[in-house]
Amino acid sequence: MGITRRQLLGGAALGAGGAIVGAGAGVAGVNAATPAPPGPTGGDTEPFYGTHQSGIATPVQAHAAFTAFDLDADADRASVARLMRLLSDDAARLMRGEPALADLDEELAHAPSRLTITFGFGPRLFDVIGRADKRPSSCAPLPDFSIDALQERWSGGDLLIQICGDDRVSVAHARRMLWKDTESFATQRWLQQGFLDARGTHEPGTTPRNLMGQVDGTVNPRTPEEFDEVVWSGGPPDWFVGGTMLAIRRIAMDLDTWDAVSRADRENTIGRRLTDGAPLTGDAEFDAPDLAAEGPDGAPVISDFAHIRRAATGGGAPFLRRGYNYDLGQDASGRTDAGHIFTAYAADLDTQFVPVQQTLADLDLLNLWTTPIGSSVFALPPGAPEGGWVGEGLLG
Amino acid sequence: MKGLRKHASLLVAGLLIAGGALAGCGSSSDSASDSDSAASVIVTDAWIRASDGPMTGIFGDITNSSGADVTIVSATNSASSMTELHEMAMVDGEMVMQEKAGGVVLPADSTTVLEPGGDHIMAMGMTAPVTPGEEVEVSLTLSTGETVTFMAVAKESAAGDEEYHESDMDHSDMDGDM
Structure with a gap:
């Protein structure tokens, strides 16, 4: 049996992705039932320097630690600038797989496993540094939603450090190293640690599932053009061009009552099939839902209360969930005590995310089993050029 | 990874010292040899332990690519009135910190690491607190007569909380500073 052009292209694409070494191995792999297991991936890195911070458009990693800090009472623009220079240097080194300066556990830095470290500034930081006029317009606490049961311990913060990586040990080391350098300037307010599928469990790019079993994150920007349109700010303010806003909401899931819900009702709650995430009117995950479709009884196939109908019909605009x-x-x-650390990355939360959240708060069957217990908003500065530091355009 | 670390350029401007700029700093007269020597000893990944005490340690990686051993004979820094070269040594069965007699030797074509628990530069008689993220200028005078100047960034660190071996020093002041 010959090798088709399509198979050859598939093999070549795998080779380019690094999963299979060399063209010869790629061709051989076409007919193999199981590809050769890849070598260790601990040395894989993501860039620190660039137009945008990593950890946003970066394909999701398996582990995350979101940690927020309150700046000390004596903080000012000069001290926050010193802090961001230190943290940027730490992040650049750790993401390269090198120890931070004065790192006492340097071996823990040697397998970064696509570590990304991403910084964000909370609303109050702009007052602390005397730059309230430079605060992006949607960098403010979200409006109160009727569904919220927010707890202080999961909400707010002046500074966000988002640490993501495919290896839990690398993430833990980075978190503690960054905390050590932050401790002189600020106090940890909260730490939210989360996980997705382990790297290699599914094909790359597979939409992850939440703990209610649902495929979660189908509607997301994916191309650079979509990120430009949806995620990256074009200003104002000027310093924020290439940055993005982030809303983090801790969503508690009542899995114990969810257990009592039938599969059919679980699918009707969302409007998607559990097996593959396809809309109930479609055949595959990325098919557009047909919100007008009616069943034999004349009722809408995707119910009036379904999560995807409500999210799609209430105004707002797309944003990135990660x-x-x-x-x-x-x-x-x-x-x-389980749930989802929900994140919305958007150029403008007020016009993109808040209208969607308001519609869902007003009516969404999913609200029966989910409760927002934390909410925070941060402005994520653009990336730093080589030799620069994150936040320099605001603090420098 | 070790190699990468050595080649990393220092974001915080810790690395400097190039030949021409330093020719005027050396005490010897021959500017050509100043350049050669200065360019062959560079300091990377330099940091100073943040402190509001009377003394603190300065650390970093010093690479001597000159092909001949060079000795650091003395040092100065912008944060204190006195600077010494220190080592950790076993004295009476106890590891202590003391001034390094004869200075710190930088073997030819290798990198010498100054780190907590090993050889280091000691800033003594601090004129002001050194706060995290601040940069301190450090100058090393070499046995060749040349001077190497670099910036060390201040970081908090609990590393190397050893006792100081000098009878007239107040031990309580040393804790956590070196």
Whole structure:
């Protein structure tokens, strides 16, 4: 049996992605039932320097630690600038797989596993540094939503450090190293740690599932053009060009009552099939939902209460979701303490995300099992050029 | 990875010292040899332990590519009135910090690491607190007569909390500073 052009192209594409070494191996791999296992991936890196910060358009990694800090009472523009120079240097080194300066555990830095370290500034930081006029317009606490049951311990913060990576040890080392350099300037307010599928569990690019079992993140920007349109700010303010806004909401899931819901009702709640995430009116995950379609009984196939109908019809505009699951086991009362660290990255939260969230707060069957318990907003500066540091355009 | 670390350029301007710029700093008269020597000893990844005490340590990687051993005979820094070259040594069965007799030798064509728990530069008689993220200028005088100047960024660190071996020093002041 001959090798088709399509198979050859497929093999070549795999080779370019680094999964298979060399063209010869690629061709041989076409007919192999199982590709050769890849070598260790701990040395894989993502860039620190660039137009945009990494950790946003970067394909999702398996682990995340979002940590927010409150600046000390004596913080000012000069001290925050010193802090951001230190943290940027740490991040650049750690993401390259090198220890930070004064790193006492340098071996823990040697396998970054696509580590990304991303910084964000909370609303109050702009007041602290005397630059309230430079605050992006949507860098403010979100409006109160009727569904919210927010807890201080998961909300707010002046400075965000988002650490993502495919290896939990690398993420842990980076988190503690960055905390050590932040400690003189600020106090940890909260830490939210989350996870997705391990690297290699599924084909690259597979949309992850949340702990309710749903394919979560189908509607997302994917191409550079879509990121330019949806995620990256074009200003104002000038310093924010190439940056983005981030809303982090901790969504508790009542998995114990969700257990009682039938598969059919779970699918009707979202409007998508559990097996593959396809809309109930479609055949595959990325098919556009047909919100007008009616069943034999005249009722809409995607119900009036379904999450995807509500999210699509309430105004707003697309944004990037790059959330992580969390699972803290059973709480003191025996209930499951698990859920989703929801993230919305958007050039402007007020025009893109807030209208969607308002529509969902007004009506969404999913609200029966989900409760927002934390909410924070940060402005993520653009990336730093080689030799520069994140936030320089604002603080320098 | 070790090699990468050595070649990393220092974001915080820690690395400098190039020949021409330093020719005027050396004490010897021959400017040509000043350049050669100065360019062959460079300091990277330099940092100073943030401190509000009377003394603190300065660390970094010093690469001597000159082909001949060079000795650091003395040092100065912009944050303190006195600077010494220190080593950790076993004295009476105990590891202590003390001034390094004869200075720090930089073997030919190799990198000498100054780090907590090993050879280091000690800033003594601090004129002001050194706060994290701040940069301190450090100058090393070499046995060749040349001077190497670099910036060290201040970082918090708990590393190397050893005792100081000198009878007239107040031990309580040393804790956590070197």
